[in-house]
Amino acid sequence: MAIEQLDAKIPATPNGPSPRGLRTGYRHTLGRRMARGWQLYVLLLPPTIYAILFLYWPLYGLQIAFKNFSVARGITGSAWAGFKYVEQFLTSYQFWPILKNTLILNFYELIALFPLPIILALLLNTVRSNLYRRGVQLITYAPHFISTVVVVGILIMLFSPSGGIVNQAIQFFGGQPTDFFSESLFRHTYVWSGAWQTLGYSAIIYLAALSGIDPQLHEAAKVDGASLVKRIWHIDLPGILPVTITLLILNMGSMLSVGFEKVLLMQNPLNLSVSEVIDTYSYRVAFVSALPQYSYATAIGLFKSVIALSMLLLANWLARRVAKESLF
Amino acid sequence: MAVTTAEATTPRKARRIAEPRGDRAFNIINYTVLAVFTLSVLYPLIYVISSSFSSAAAINSGAVKFLPVGFNVDAYQTILESPRLVTGFMNSAIYAVAGGLLGTALTVLAGYPLSRDDLPFRRVLTFFFLIPTLLSAGIIPTYIVVRQLGLLDTRWAIILPGCMSVFNMIITRTFYKITVPSEMLEAAKVDGASDFRFFFRIALPLSKPIIAVNLLFYGIAQWNGWFSAFIYLTNADLYPLQLVLREILAQSAVNPAQIGGPDVGELLRRKELFDKLKYALIVIAMVPPLIAYPFVQKHFVKGALIGSLK
Numbered sequence: 001m002a003i004e005q006l007d008a009k010i011p012a013t014p015n016g017p018s019p020r021g022l023r024t025g026y027r028h029t030l031g032r033r034m035a036r037g038w039q040l041y042v043l044l045l046p047p048t049i050y051a052i053l054f055l056y057w058p059l060y061g062l063q064i065a066f067k068n069f070s071v072a073r074g075i076t077g078s079a080w081a082g083f084k085y086v087e088q089f090l091t092s093y094q095f096w097p098i099l100k101n102t103l104i105l106n107f108y109e110l111i112a113l114f115p116l117p118i119i120l121a122l123l124l125n126t127v128r129s130n131l132y133r134r135g136v137q138l139i140t141y142a143p144h145f146i147s148t149v150v151v152v153g154i155l156i157m158l159f160s161p162s163g164g165i166v167n168q169a170i171q172f173f174g175g176q177p178t179d180f181f182s183e184s185l186f187r188h189t190y191v192w193s194g195a196w197q198t199l200g201y202s203a204i205i206y207l208a209a210l211s212g213i214d215p216q217l218h219e220a221a222k223v224d225g226a227s228l229v230k231r232i233w234h235i236d237l238p239g240i241l242p243v244t245i246t247l248l249i250l251n252m253g254s255m256l257s258v259g260f261e262k263v264l265l266m267q268n269p270l271n272l273s274v275s276e277v278i279d280t281y282s283y284r285v286a287f288v289s290a291l292p293q294y295s296y297a298t299a300i301g302l303f304k305s306v307i308a309l310s311m312l313l314l315a316n317w318l319a320r321r322v323a324k325e326s327l328f
Numbered sequence: 329m330a331v332t333t334a335e336a337t338t339p340r341k342a343r344r345i346a347e348p349r350g351d352r353a354f355n356i357i358n359y360t361v362l363a364v365f366t367l368s369v370l371y372p373l374i375y376v377i378s379s380s381f382s383s384a385a386a387i388n389s390g391a392v393k394f395l396p397v398g399f400n401v402d403a404y405q406t407i408l409e410s411p412r413l414v415t416g417f418m419n420s421a422i423y424a425v426a427g428g429l430l431g432t433a434l435t436v437l438a439g440y441p442l443s444r445d446d447l448p449f450r451r452v453l454t455f456f457f458l459i460p461t462l463l464s465a466g467i468i469p470t471y472i473v474v475r476q477l478g479l480l481d482t483r484w485a486i487i488l489p490g491c492m493s494v495f496n497m498i499i500t501r502t503f504y505k506i507t508v509p510s511e512m513l514e515a516a517k518v519d520g521a522s523d524f525r526f527f528f529r530i531a532l533p534l535s536k537p538i539i540a541v542n543l544l545f546y547g548i549a550q551w552n553g554w555f556s557a558f559i560y561l562t563n564a565d566l567y568p569l570q571l572v573l574r575e576i577l578a579q580s581a582v583n584p585a586q587i588g589g590p591d592v593g594e595l596l597r598r599k600e601l602f603d604k605l606k607y608a609l610i611v612i613a614m615v616p617p618l619i620a621y622p623f624v625q626k627h628f629v630k631g632a633l634i635g636s637l638k
Binding site (some may be wrong): 030033034037039040041042043044046047048050051053054055056057058059061062064069071074075120123124126127132135136137138139140141142143145146147148149150152153154156157158163165168196199200225226227228229261264265282283286287294297298301302304305309 | 390442492552559621
C-alpha cells in the first residue's frame with residue numbers, strides 16, 4: 001500500500017513509540033496513551049457511526065443473496081435459501097447476453113479511452129505557453145463536473161433524428177437522418193460521448209506524473225540533439241509507466257461496473273438487446289418488476305463484485321509478472 | 329529526422345542550442361490538435377446555451393449554429409413560472425448545501441485524528457474506513473438499510489447515504505499530516521491546550537483550502553445526483569432538479585392531453601417550445617457546477633495526485 005510510503009515521508013512526531021519499543025515505563029503504556037487521546041476518539045465518533053450505519057450494515061445485508069428476504073422479517077430473520085438465487089442468475093436465459101454486453105461495452109471503452117488521456121497529457125506537457133495550457137485544461141475539465149442527466153440530455157437533444165443539429169449536418173451533406181441510440185450505434189455513442197466527458201479530467205493524473213520527471217533528463221537530451229518526439233518517447237513515456245499500469249489495474253477491477261447511471265439513462269426499449277448490462281438488470285429485478293426480488297438482485301450484484309475483485313487480482317498478478325509493477 | 333548540431337560556442341557569446349527542425353512542425357501540429365479538441369469540448373455547451381436563448385423557429389430550422397438567433401428569454405420565464413421546476417431547483421440547492429456541510433464535517437472529523445501519529449490504533453481505524461471501498465455492498469442492501477431506518481421518502485434519504493467519501497477522507501488526512509507540523513502540537517501541549525482546543529483553534533483554521541475543496545466536491549456531487557432520489561423518493565415535492573429534468577427529457581413528445589385542443593398547428597408550436605424548454609433546463613442544471621469548479625481546480629489536481637498514491 002502506497003499510504004505507508006506516503007507516511008514514511010512525513011517525520012514522525014516525538015510522542016510516537018520510542019525506538020526501544022512500547023514498554024518504556026508507565027508513561028507510555030497503551031491504556032494511558034488511549035486515555036490521553038480520548039478527545040481524538042470523540043472527534044472520530046460521528047464518522048464511525050456513519051460508517052457502521054451506511055457502509056458496514058449494507059455489507060452485513062449482503063447475506064440476503066443467500067436468503068429468501070422478506071421485508072417483514074428483516075435481514076437477520078429471513079430464512080436461508082443457499083445458492084438458489086446465484087444459480088437462478090447463472091441459468092437464466094438472459095445471463096449470457098447480459099454478460100456479453102457488459103464485457104463488450106467495457107473492453108470497447110477501455111481500448112478506446114485508455115490511451116487518449118495519456119496522449120493528451122503528453123501533448124499538453126510539451127506546450128510552452130502557460131496561458132494556452134491552462135486554458136485548454138480549464139475547458140477540457142469542465143464536462144467532468146456536469147451531471148450524467150445533463151450529458152445524456154445534451155446527447156438526446158443534439159443527436160435527435162428529428163431536428164438535432166448533428167442530423168441536420170448529416171442531411172446537409174446528403175446523408176440519411178440517423179438514430180444514434182439505436183441498437184447498432186448505441187455502443188459507439190456511449191463510448192465516444194464518454195471521451196468528451198472524461199478525457200480532460202483523466203489526463204490530470206498523467207500530467208502530475210509528468211511534472212515529476214527530472215527536467216535535467218530533458219536538458220541532457222536536448223544537448224545531445226534529441227527531437228521533441230524522441231524525448232517524449234524515451235523520457236516522458238517511461239516516466240509515466242508506473243502510474244499507467246496502476247490505473248490499468250484499477251480499471252480492470254471496475255470492469256463489470258460500466259457507468260451504470262449513464263447506461264440506464266441511455267436505455268430505451270429499442271436498444272435493450274445491446275444496452276442491458278449486469279447493473280441495469282439487477283436494478284430492473286429489484287425496482288421495476290411487479291414483485292421486487294431483493295434477494296435475486298443482491299445475488300446478481302454479489303456475483304458482479306466477486307468477479308470484479310478476482311479480475312483486479314488477476315490484473316495485478318499479470319502486471320507483476322510482465323511489467324514488474326503492481327498495486328499490492 | 330535531421331538533427332542540426334549545436335554550433336560551437338564562441339568564447340565571447342554563448343549561443344542557444346539550435347532546435348531540431350522537426351520540433352517546429354511538431355509544435356504546430358500539437359497546438360492545432362489541442363485547439364481542435366478544446367473547441368469540440370466547448371461547442372456542445374455553447375450550442376445548448378445559445379439554443380436556450382434563441383427563438384423556437386430558429387432552433388427548428390437549424391438557423392442556430394453558434395450564437396443565439398432571435399434572442400429571447402421566454403424559456404427561462406416559463407421555468408420561473410412552473411412551480412415544479414422552481415421546487416426542484418430549491419430542493420437541489422438544499423441537498424447541495426446540506427450534503428456539502430455534513431460531508432465536509434464528517435470528512436474533517438475523520439481526517440484530522442487519523443493524521444495524528446500519537447493516536448493508538450490509528451492504522452486499524454484507517455483500514456476500518458478503507459475496507460468498504462474495496463468491497464461495496466451495492467444498491468440493494470443499501471436500499472434495505474435506508475428502508476429499515478425509516479428514511480424512505482424523506483430528505484435524509486438523499487443526504488445521508490454516501491454523504492462521506494473515504495477517498496476524500498484520505499486526501500484530507502494527508503493534507504493535515506503535511507500542513508500541521510508536530511512542533512506546533514508540541515508547543516500547544518506545553519501551553520496546556522487540549523486536543524479539542526488545538527483542533528478547533530489551530531488545525532481547523534489552517535485547513536481552509538481542504539475544507540473548501542470538500543465543500544465543493546460534496547456540493548457538486550449532491551447537485552448532480554439523481555439516482556438516489558429516483559429510488560428513495562416517491563413524493564414529487566422532494567425531487568431534485570436533475571430528476572425533474574430526467575423526467576422531462578424522457579417525454580420525447582408533448583402529450584396532447586396536457587395541452588388540450590387537437591389543433592395541429594398549436595401542437596407543433598408547443599413541441600417547439602418544449603424543445604426550447606429542455607435546452608433552458610439543461611443550462612440551469614449544468615451551470616452551477618461549472619461556475620463553482622474553477623475555484624478549486626488546482627486543489628482537485630493536487631487531490632488527484634495524492635489520491636493516485638493511495
